Amino acid sequence: MKNLLQKLGLPALHLLDPEVAHGMGIKALKMGLTPTPGVFTTPRLTSKLAGMTLPNPIGLAAGFDKNAEAIAPLLQSGFGFIEVGAATPRPQPGNPKPRLFRLSADDAVINRFGFNNQGMEAIAARLARRPAAGILGINLGANKDSQDKAADFATVLKTCGPHVDFATVNVSSPNTERLRDLQGKAALELLLAQVMETRKSLPNHPAIFLKIAPDLEIQDLEDIIEVALSSGISGIIATNTTLSRDGLHSAYAAEAGGLSGQPLFEKSTRVLARLSALSGGKLPLIGVGGIGSGAQAYAKIQAGACAVQLYSAMVYKGIGLAREIAKELDTLLARDGFASTAEAVGTKQKEWL
Numbered sequence: 001m002k003n004l005l006q007k008l009g010l011p012a013l014h015l016l017d018p019e020v021a022h023g024m025g026i027k028a029l030k031m032g033l034t035p036t037p038g039v040f041t042t043p044r045l046t047s048k049l050a051g052m053t054l055p056n057p058i059g060l061a062a063g064f065d066k067n068a069e070a071i072a073p074l075l076q077s078g079f080g081f082i083e084v085g086a087a088t089p090r091p092q093p094g095n096p097k098p099r100l101f102r103l104s105a106d107d108a109v110i111n112r113f114g115f116n117n118q119g120m121e122a123i124a125a126r127l128a129r130r131p132a133a134g135i136l137g138i139n140l141g142a143n144k145d146s147q148d149k150a151a152d153f154a155t156v157l158k159t160c161g162p163h164v165d166f167a168t169v170n171v172s173s174p175n176t177e178r179l180r181d182l183q184g185k186a187a188l189e190l191l192l193a194q195v196m197e198t199r200k201s202l203p204n205h206p207a208i209f210l211k212i213a214p215d216l217e218i219q220d221l222e223d224i225i226e227v228a229l230s231s232g233i234s235g236i237i238a239t240n241t242t243l244s245r246d247g248l249h250s251a252y253a254a255e256a257g258g259l260s261g262q263p264l265f266e267k268s269t270r271v272l273a274r275l276s277a278l279s280g281g282k283l284p285l286i287g288v289g290g291i292g293s294g295a296q297a298y299a300k301i302q303a304g305a306c307a308v309q310l311y312s313a314m315v316y317k318g319i320g321l322a323r324e325i326a327k328e329l330d331t332l333l334a335r336d337g338f339a340s341t342a343e344a345v346g347t348k349q350k351e352w353l
């Protein structure tokens, strides 16, 4: 196994079924076969996010390490913070395979995993063994057959929350039926109240983020900002994958599921800028969707993000991308005369509205 993994570079992995290749990538990380050069940090990149200090604002998005198997190596791979999960209360297998597709011609991915995971108990046991250093979050999900999906978020937070720095309420995955209905105003109010009550009971009071879909109307975004500000959550992650299929060239474009990667960049950045404008900069925002370069991370920050996350671009460029992006971002900030990332946040918000 070790020899096989060492021989397989990224191009060879792409000859394999995407889910098999991803599994091998996680195994390679766990076995120490992937280079983990450490976090790239400078005073300019060091960022505050909801009370946490990030060595750089480039984060790993949820869904890459669904079962929290590779926390320690991922914290050393170059990211300034990582999010694992989604975890649901009970283990579940997810949707039938195939359920992950590479759209190489579009630098994109479609997935319809449907929260396949080993369940919160197994995941919490791994979170409990985390390294003390590094910023770690858990993505909270709901079981497919749950009678009360809203309650699932508080349940997972209670079990996993004591071991993390932040937790994300993911009501935006397109692959669990009726999940996105929880983004509606009344449902969201109740859900976030429950989650914030549970947070109060935890000794460490992790930051709570809400992750939203890119396929929302302006009125929906206005409601979400209102509820987010009144609920006392720490911030919003914008965005999850999209149902849109505009402008794709790949043969897999018609597959059902959520689309991520380059085609999502513009749409998710527009949602981010709109949230920034609506909140008047009062709510920390994390920009996600289609980031594949330092310039794109910088664009999200200038659109209003305090920090960013990425996933799909790593499918094409490998895990070393996090460090590369952090370095490039530092160079761009310096070029434009910013002494800190925070100074650049929202400076081009209007261009995206």
Ligand SMILES: Cc1cc2nc3c(=O)[nH]c(=O)nc-3n(C[C@H](O)[C@H](O)[C@H](O)COP(=O)(O)O)c2cc1C
Residues within 6 Å of the ligand: 061, 062, 063, 064, 085, 086, 100, 109, 111, 113, 115, 139, 170, 173, 211, 239, 240, 241, 260, 261, 262, 264, 288, 289, 290, 291, 309, 310, 311, 312, 313
């Ligand atoms: C295979 C795959 C699985 C994902 N699983 C989750 C998940 O469990 N929870 C979640 O909030 N987002 C999940 N996402 C969404 C990503 O976290 C991210 O929001 C989205 O892919 C956009 O970023 P990107 O274009 O950099 O990939 C997943 C994305 C992919 C590609």
